[in-house]
Amino acid sequence: MRVEEYGERDLQVAGWDVHLTTYKLGDVYHCKADNVSPGAGLARTTGSTREEAESKAIERAEQLLSRTRRHAV
């Protein structure tokens, strides 16, 4: 199998920068969301369409990122 429809994009989720990497492997779309800095993976999801895989990754990333609190310094 070879990777098809590879793409990357940045977006904001719950007020934080998120980097999405999406590609198709066989009949399955894979998506990875990372937190840009330091680039730690927040979610890896799959779906039958790009939209499905990405929406699952964004949903999971939002769950995790919404727990990150900002403190007054």
Added chain:
Amino acid sequence: MQSASKGKSASLIDVRSPAEFTGEILAPPGLPETCQRGGHIPGARSIPWGKAANDDGTFKSREELAALYGSEGVDETRPAIAYCRIGERSSHSWFVLKYLLGFENVKNYDGSWTEWGNLVGVPVERGTAQKIGA
């Protein structure tokens, strides 16, 4: 680490993000907050680990790396100790200092902020770092 911080016997290098260094956040966005307190070890310099790399992921040149660390008072005349949250990012900086810059005495504080930020009785500095020499 306590003696190094108190006695300024080593260069302490905090390689986390600036927001973690100041105490604004306790962990990288979306990751577990593994400490009770935010901030940094007194005397530590903020040199995020990614600054050692170019945009394409390759390491910066030796000259650029020496300038990066030297600008924060880190050179091979003193022992250096790198730390982050769990010792993972700081292992990258340890490699840079040990093998790309050739420092003889470099350590990675494996307990990192997850240990220091939970220790009872140790000092924590919040906000930006003191200027060198201040």
